Amino acid sequence: xxxxxxxxxxxxxxxxxxxxxxxxxxxxxxxxxxxxxxxxxxxxxxxxxxxxxxxxxxxxxxxxxxxxxxxxxxxxxxxxxxxxxxxxxxxxxxxxxxxxxxxxxxxxxxxxxxxxxxxxxxxxxxxxxxxxxxxxxxxxxxxxxxxxxxxxxxxxxxxxxxxxxxxxxxxxxxxxxxxxxxxxxxxxxxxxxxxxxxxxxxxxxxxxxxxxxxxxxxxxxxxx
Numbered sequence: 001x002x003x004x005x006x007x008x009x010x011x012x013x014x015x016x017x018x019x020x021x022x023x024x025x026x027x028x029x030x031x032x033x034x035x036x037x038x039x040x041x042x043x044x045x046x047x048x049x050x051x052x053x054x055x056x057x058x059x060x061x062x063x064x065x066x067x068x069x070x071x072x073x074x075x076x077x078x079x080x081x082x083x084x085x086x087x088x089x090x091x092x093x094x095x096x097x098x099x100x101x102x103x104x105x106x107x108x109x110x111x112x113x114x115x116x117x118x119x120x121x122x123x124x125x126x127x128x129x130x131x132x133x134x135x136x137x138x139x140x141x142x143x144x145x146x147x148x149x150x151x152x153x154x155x156x157x158x159x160x161x162x163x164x165x166x167x168x169x170x171x172x173x174x175x176x177x178x179x180x181x182x183x184x185x186x187x188x189x190x191x192x193x194x195x196x197x198x199x200x201x202x203x204x205x206x207x208x209x210x211x212x213x214x215x216x217x218x219x220x221x222x223x224x
Contacts, residue, residue, distance in 0.1 A: 030223055032072035033071070033072050033221070034221045038068045040066075040069075041068070042066050042215050043213060043214035043215065044062060044065075044212065046063075046210040047059060047061070047062050048062070048207050049207070049209065050091075050206075054095075055093030055094055056093065058091075061087060061103075062083060063080065063081065067112070072114075074111070074113060075114075078109075078110040078112050079109075080153075081106045082106075084099070084103035084104070085104065087103070089103070089142055091141075094143070094145070095141050096141055097141060098147050107131070107149070109132070110131055110136075111129075111130065111132060112127045112130070116224070117154065117156060118184060123224050125160055126154050128183060128190060134150045134151075135150045136148075136152070145196065147194055147195065147196055147201075148197065149194055151192045151193050152192065153171075153190075154178065154183065161224060162222075163219050164216075165217070165218070167214040167216070167222070169212040170209070170211055170212065171209045173208045176206050177204050192204065
């Protein structure tokens, strides 16, 4: 029988521990963007439907998103614009077509972070868009009500583990609430809410559309 000296055994244990710690640290860092930063992006998508508890309206000219990926998990100077320019407003109910300028609803000066929505089995990675200070925007609806949007948006993004200049975002909702309202491991939800300044009138709103294509100026990968 061979015996291992205490010093050799200690070294072996240290190597194993460091390997485990390294693997855990690498896993904890994911998901992340891999590439050269900063890199600008621009996205355009099909007409989004807004669904509230008592209202429904659509921005027929679509959605556009611009900004800059500044690091492994961060996006800055993000602007999301929902537009009805060139179309008649068809909203019904309180809060319908609450626009910030003309026939546009614009959220500007946003930041975004990358995180897991779902890690097990079919992995889903998402972006959380939110302002540094609330509200997201102040707007006026078709009845001239002065309202405001607060909260944020969590939107899935793919593909993962593929270096590319094209990604896909998809807004989805169910019964007036966004399908994804938290990232994995979070207990606090990120609602997307429309209300008046006194909060006496308030409703959560969900957004859905077919697909939004995001183009990046330099190829990157979402490692997950």
